[in-house]
Amino acid sequence: MQTLFNTLLEEARSAASQGNGCSYELYVQKFTSEIDRRAAKLAPEEAAQLVAMATSQGDYVAPCDQVRFPGCCSHGIEWGCCPAGCDDDDGSWCDDARHDDIIALEAQFQKELAAEEERERLELIAARDARVLDRIHSFRQRTA
Numbered sequence: 001m002q003t004l005f006n007t008l009l010e011e012a013r014s015a016a017s018q019g020n021g022c023s024y025e026l027y028v029q030k031f032t033s034e035i036d037r038r039a040a041k042l043a044p045e046e047a048a049q050l051v052a053m054a055t056s057q058g059d060y061v062a063p064c065d066q067v068r069f070p071g072c073c074s075h076g077i078e079w080g081c082c083p084a085g086c087d088d089d090d091g092s093w094c095d096d097a098r099h100d101d102i103i104a105l106e107a108q109f110q111k112e113l114a115a116e117e118e119r120e121r122l123e124l125i126a127a128r129d130a131r132v133l134d135r136i137h138s139f140r141q142r143t144a
Helices: 002-016 024-039 044-056 096-143
Strands: none
Touching: 002 024, 002 044, 024 044, 024 096
């Protein structure tokens, strides 16, 4: 089982590190999502072991414990330094048209992130429901 968990952790690390130059905070968000997605496909006790192992190795942070830093964009990078163009609204860094484009791009990114989180949440629910239905089916077979 330990080998399986190590393989799952390595695959999650590899998937989370896609996108050269991402901040550590964004890496942690992506790694946590990958672990949660993989854990949803395991039995509950195995999922708990995988999450515990990922947490003990330091890169897994439960979504409720993730912190957004003041003065940083959603990527965890200081305003004005993000390669995606995230910046605060002081107006000194670009013209209004470019500013509107960047705000729209950031809004699109936030929507995509929310959609991905919702998809992952629904996958977790579907995996849990499948396990419940399997148990119900096995109970019915035993009582039949």
